Amino acid sequence: MSGQQINPDDALYVDMYIAKNSQTMTFIRSSYSAILGLAAGTLGLTNWSGFIFYFLGSAFLSLLIFLVKAKGNPSPYFRQPLDVFTEGVLGGMLSYILFWTLLYGIIHVYD
Amino acid sequence: MAVQQAPSQLGRIICLFGFLLLFHSGYSTFEHLSYLKAVDGHEAGLPLDITIELLMSVALFGLGIVLVADDFKEILMETEMAKQSIESLDARPSFYSFNHRGRAVFRNVVLKD
Numbered sequence: 001m002s003g004q005q006i007n008p009d010d011a012l013y014v015d016m017y018i019a020k021n022s023q024t025m026t027f028i029r030s031s032y033s034a035i036l037g038l039a040a041g042t043l044g045l046t047n048w049s050g051f052i053f054y055f056l057g058s059a060f061l062s063l064l065i066f067l068v069k070a071k072g073n074p075s076p077y078f079r080q081p082l083d084v085f086t087e088g089v090l091g092g093m094l095s096y097i098l099f100w101t102l103l104y105g106i107i108h109v110y111d
Numbered sequence: 112m113a114v115q116q117a118p119s120q121l122g123r124i125i126c127l128f129g130f131l132l133l134f135h136s137g138y139s140t141f142e143h144l145s146y147l148k149a150v151d152g153h154e155a156g157l158p159l160d161i162t163i164e165l166l167m168s169v170a171l172f173g174l175g176i177v178l179v180a181d182d183f184k185e186i187l188m189e190t191e192m193a194k195q196s197i198e199s200l201d202a203r204p205s206f207y208s209f210n211h212r213g214r215a216v217f218r219n220v221v222l223k224d
Contacts, residue, residue, distance in 0.1 A: 011188060012187065012188055013186045013187065013188060014184075014186055014187075014188055014191050017184035017185070017186045017191070018186050020181075020184050021183050021184060021186065024180050024181050024182075024183060027180055027181075028176055028177060028180045031176050032172065032173060032176055035129075035133070035169060035172045035173075035176075036169065038133060038137070039133065039165050039166075039168070039169045042133075042136060042137045042140050042165055043157060043162065043165060044140075044157070057169065057173075060170070060173060061173050061177075064173050064174060064177045065177055068174070068177045068178065069177055069180070069182070069183055070183060076183075076185040076186070076187060076190070077183040077184070077185060077186060078186070079186070103137070107137065107140055107141050107144065108144065
């Protein structure tokens with residue numbers, strides 16, 4: 001092989017399953033962010049308390065994924081086992097803010 | 112992409128209950144605020160029962176969504192290869208051969224219509 005670098009990880013993992021797992025994580029995180037946003041808007045949270053609520057909710061969800069989906073052992077499913085706690089948390093925040101402001105507006109502002 | 116598995120029915124039912132609780136607590140909040148406005152009261156936090164109902168629906172939704180989502184796949188090539196048979200490995204495209212002796216051997220064979 002001239003000039004081509006071979007990544008040893010290519011033979012170690014199945015790329016399709018890595019993509020599939022991260023797709024599943026994105027599905028769980030984004031749906032749950034929408035739900036958390038609905039709850040935060042109904043509670044009438046403002047400012048930092050809303051973001052603290054989001055991170056508490058995500059921590060709860062991570063725990064659920066860790067216990068129910070990964071059955072307490074995430075290492076066969078992710079390249080880094082800690083990915084089960086961090087993957088998609090910041091991406092879900094956008095849909096969280098969307099639904100948070102929507103429900104806050106519907107219930108607390110325009111009544 | 113890998114084949115989608117059917118979502119679990121239990122997870123769907125849990126999500127439905129979560130949605131009903133969420134909807135009801137949202138409506139209760141709206142009603143409470145309207146009442147406060149009618150009696151000129153000050154908004155001093157939601158009543159405890161609505162808050163508890165909301166948090167319960169959020170918890171139910173978490174469980175429901177986690178159950179509905181597809182299971183994780185094991186990403187190690189080693190475990191994937193252990194599931195495959197030797198025939199599937201032999202049938203890969205680099206083993207196909209198009210220049211074989213069949214052309215000479217079967218030259219005089221007439222195929223029936």
